[in-house]
Amino acid sequence: MKNLYSLESDMDSWDPITMAMANMIMASSKTQIPISSSLPTPKPKPLPVLHFSLSKLPKPQSLPTLKSISLVGAAAPLLLTPLPALAVEIEKAALFDFNLTLPIIMGEFLLLMFALDKLYFTPLGKFMDERDADIKEKLSSVKDTSEEVKQLEEQAGAIMKAARAEISAALNKMKKETQEEVEEKLREGRKKVEAELQEALASLERQKEETVKALDSQIAALSQEIVKKVLPIQ
């Protein structure tokens, strides 16, 4: 990242770089110096070396002449020289650099696996499974109570039925009793009334007979008187 901050200067020197490369190819074609020798390549040095060495090269005078020259002087063996140089650069940038890091990472991974298993996977997994089992158990127990409720409801229904039957029986009995009582009283009253009626009728008859008797004696006297009055000559 250190080149990031020198970005603008890089951008400025962008065109000159390619120009400088072309220039360099030209120079090597004249002097037969391999390009790799113009590049300082110490083993541990990082990439940017190339860039700085290039920008130090003398700047080209004019653009068109350079282009034409580079086209003219395109000799195959000379042009091939930059490619090995690039290869050297990439080789130094050790992308596929296997070393002791690999087994160390393996060991770290195994330790991490062991630690995470002890810290995370096993305890939390166990906890979750137990909770699942708990919830399932609770659910099934809730189903059981619903059956119990049903049973209890049935029981309650039976009790209610029995109570209703008892009550209705008692009611019927009471009704019967009261009816009998009422009827008895009614009969008694009727008897009494009848007796009184009989008595009244009897006394009425007696009075009638007496009156008829009294009327009979009076009829005799009256008839004699009538006869005396009618027959005065006697």
Next chain:
Amino acid sequence: MNVLSYSTNTLKGLYDISGVEVGQHFYWQIGGFQVHGQVLITSWVVIAILLGSASIAVRNPQTIPNDGQNFFEYVLEFIRDVSKTQIGEEYGPWVPFIGTMFLFIFVSNWSGALLPWKIIQLPHGELAAPTNDINTTVALALLTSVAYFYAGLSKKGLSYFSKYIQPTPILLPINILEDFTKPLSLSFRLFGNILADELVVVVLVSLVPLVVPIPVMFLGLFTSGIQALIFATLAAAYIGESMEGHH
């Protein structure tokens, strides 16, 4: 030829301008061996993040989970789901392996995209995602190979090797070749994706420092997650494949 030389020069110039330190390593010497210090440092940070967050979230599990525990339960269920679909009913013992694979790669990838590693200057090389280094990806891929061999051998014994001549013995070379291509494709897929992602972001940032790299960064986050999932799923698939009975 001229065009070729011109293009190589252009490439070289781009390479310099972007300021990407590809393949630059911060070497440590351990007993005569060289190691990449920047990979180890970032991997320690990733491991610390994983262990710390997991231990905090799962320290005291509640029946009704709080936010952190909820997230970790979701992650665990996701990992179990992946393992179960790939391995089958006997997925239980493989959950730690698949889960650690997924979490390590995922957190590594995202740390490369989200953590400001570049603030810390190293004398040589730079800090980046651990999965940015071929050593890490090859290590994980080789562990996957070992894991599926172990799975097959422990399940079936030596008859596991009969799978090499399974449809017909003619396929023996291809079947043997598969054991090499599997770790190769696993490691290079992850390495290439993560390295390319970081390179694209860095180059874009160096060219256009504002706004333009942001969608690419989001794409990078997406790719990183997908790569972690792919690696874990494929590892689980290989394990499941070597455990399943062939008829």
